[in-house]
Amino acid sequence: MIKLKAIRTLPVILLTITMSLILNSQAFAQNFGDSIFILPRMTVLIFLVIFSSAVLLYTKWAKAGKELFVRKIAGIDAVEDAVGRATEMGKPVLFIPGISDVDEIETIAGISILGRVARITAQYETPLLVPVRYPMVLAASQEVTEQAYIEMGKADSYDKDTVRYVAGEQFAFTATVNGMMMREQPAACIYMGGFFAESLLLAETGNAAGAIQIAGTARPEQLPFFIAACDFTLMGEELYAASSYLSHEPLLLGGLKGQDFVKIILVLIILVGTFLVTFDIGDWYLNLFNIP
Amino acid sequence: MRTTVPLIIAFLVGTLLVVSFFINPERIFIGDAKDVVLQWMTIVGGFALVLGVVSIVRVNARAVKRKSEGWFFKLMTIISVFAMAIPAMLPVSKNSVGGSIFYSIFPDSWMPLLGTSSSSIYDWLFNYVDAPMMETMFAMLAFYIASAAYRAFRARSAEATLLLLTATLVMLWRVPMGEAFLRLFSENLPGYINTYVMGGFNVAVQRGIIIGAALGAASMSLRIILGIERTYMGK
Numbered sequence: 001m002i003k004l005k006a007i008r009t010l011p012v013i014l015l016t017i018t019m020s021l022i023l024n025s026q027a028f029a030q031n032f033g034d035s036i037f038i039l040p041r042m043t044v045l046i047f048l049v050i051f052s053s054a055v056l057l058y059t060k061w062a063k064a065g066k067e068l069f070v071r072k073i074a075g076i077d078a079v080e081d082a083v084g085r086a087t088e089m090g091k092p093v094l095f096i097p098g099i100s101d102v103d104e105i106e107t108i109a110g111i112s113i114l115g116r117v118a119r120i121t122a123q124y125e126t127p128l129l130v131p132v133r134y135p136m137v138l139a140a141s142q143e144v145t146e147q148a149y150i151e152m153g154k155a156d157s158y159d160k161d162t163v164r165y166v167a168g169e170q171f172a173f174t175a176t177v178n179g180m181m182m183r184e185q186p187a188a189c190i191y192m193g194g195f196f197a198e199s200l201l202l203a204e205t206g207n208a209a210g211a212i213q214i215a216g217t218a219r220p221e222q223l224p225f226f227i228a229a230c231d232f233t234l235m236g237e238e239l240y241a242a243s244s245y246l247s248h249e250p251l252l253l254g255g256l257k258g259q260d261f262v263k264i265i266l267v268l269i270i271l272v273g274t275f276l277v278t279f280d281i282g283d284w285y286l287n288l289f290n291i292p
Numbered sequence: 293m294r295t296t297v298p299l300i301i302a303f304l305v306g307t308l309l310v311v312s313f314f315i316n317p318e319r320i321f322i323g324d325a326k327d328v329v330l331q332w333m334t335i336v337g338g339f340a341l342v343l344g345v346v347s348i349v350r351v352n353a354r355a356v357k358r359k360s361e362g363w364f365f366k367l368m369t370i371i372s373v374f375a376m377a378i379p380a381m382l383p384v385s386k387n388s389v390g391g392s393i394f395y396s397i398f399p400d401s402w403m404p405l406l407g408t409s410s411s412s413i414y415d416w417l418f419n420y421v422d423a424p425m426m427e428t429m430f431a432m433l434a435f436y437i438a439s440a441a442y443r444a445f446r447a448r449s450a451e452a453t454l455l456l457l458t459a460t461l462v463m464l465w466r467v468p469m470g471e472a473f474l475r476l477f478s479e480n481l482p483g484y485i486n487t488y489v490m491g492g493f494n495v496a497v498q499r500g501i502i503i504g505a506a507l508g509a510a511s512m513s514l515r516i517i518l519g520i521e522r523t524y525m526g527k
Binding site (some may be wrong): 035036037038041042044045048051052055056059101103105106108109111112113115116118134135136138139140143144145146147148151160161163164165166167168169170171172174175179183197200201203204218220223224225227228229235236237238239240241243244247251252255256258259262263266 | 310313314315316319320323330333336337340341342343344345347348350351354361362422425426429430432433436437439440441443444497498501502503504505507508509510511512513514515516518520521523524525526527
């Protein structure tokens with residue numbers, strides 16, 4: 001099966017390398033300032049085309065009803081259990097969509113997951129607390145949460161202050177949320193999005209409050225802190241897969257499969273590069289990925 | 293309508309920004325799209341700040357009104373918001389229309405206290421109240437790291453023991469006394485830790501996560517631009 005997939009990907013890789021060579025040779029021959037297109041960036045364009053094609057193809061297959069296998073992600077499965085626990089204990093669920101602004105894709109991923117979590121809390125009528133650091137995240141999160149309550153037929157249960165602006169300063173935000181955790185004693189703390197130095201301060205306090213904790217971030221430097229202090233941690237790409245995974249919609253899962261296909265291509269490209277550089281014949285190959 | 297319009301905007305803006313990455317800004321204005329959109333975002337963010345202030349005041353005022361637990365601290369929060377904001381926003385000279393009206397009512401001696409200059413109320417509150425509190429919170433991280441490390445490094449299994457040993461070596465290598473201790477065993481030991489543990493295993497794993505995360509981000513962006521993913525709108 002893997003062999004078959006590898007054979008299928010071979011023409012794509014050859015096409016990529018050939019086109020990159022042609023375009024890059026033109027780019028180096030021309031002056032960067034004269035061209036309408038930034039030709040040295042064409043390698044990115046080729047990858048973009050391959051990537052988009054793979055995602056769209058798998059989405060199309062998913063739409064047509066093809067069964068797509070997506071591995072189980074324990075951290076995402078635990079979200080429903082965590083909300084269930086909070087419901088049984090009669091305690092709130094605390095959700096933080098990161099501390100970055102809405103222009104970060106991690107925050108968008110966090111807000112998307114918030115929508116799914118809000119549906120579950122609306123269904124069980126479990127209190128939800130969502131402290132945010134930026135006003136634009138506040139507006140987006142309020143919209144998503146309210147929509148989730150409306151779609152679950154629980155518009156009356158929605159409290160406008162479920163999502164609340166806390167502070168613009170990183171550690172003022174952390175201090176407020178830590179205080180909130182110790183006062184409200186949430187049964188579940190969910191951290192999904194971009195986090196920085198406050199990650200451990202939040203997760204350790206949640207641990208001290210006795211909450212079940214699920215974290216997800218794409219920042220490798222914060223992952224060890226979450227792994228040490230949380231019960232489940234979504235690493236890197238799992239954060240972006242979470243909203244699709246929680247939705248159980250085949251159409252969204254198709255995108256995840258397309259992403260996996262591109263990962264196979266990247267692994268092959270890295271292996272080829274490693275081989276060429278090891279034998280000191282890889283300078284031309286490295287130049288393909290030297291994007292200005 | 294509530295779904296279609298945002299989807300169209302997401303598609304147009306997303307496509308424009310992708311295209312602008314490949315366009316030379318010196319030849320076609322589209323190449324500057326990213327900078328322009330970032331400026332728009334700053335402006336929209338400025339207006340959205342009002343939403344934040346309304347939210348913080350409403351949540352805390354409700355608690356103060358009900359005299360719920362810790363109401364005094366919530367009152368202090370509301371006072372702090374306005375104590376920082378109002379003096380910073382008031383005019384610092386008579387040159388503007390607002391400034392001339394303001395200083396016809398209040399004395400000129402208030403001038404240096406307003407705005408955000410080094411003698412202002414805002415600056416004093418920032419330097420002597422806000423910054424020390426932020427630094428205190430950050431400093432607490434050291435204690436949190438110790439308690440988290442205690443749990444993470446317990447040798448409960450073979451993997452955890454390996455983690456404990458590796459962490460011990462790395463921590464020793466990071467402090468001069470520990471490095472001197474390691475050199476007692478082998479002069480090259482700190483160099484090996486640097487090359488193989490930090491530059492080898494650590495970097496390899498981090499790059500794996502970064503590549504996966506970048507693909508995940510690109511895939512999600514694509515799904516949003518094409519309208520496949522609508523979860524960010526609560527759909």
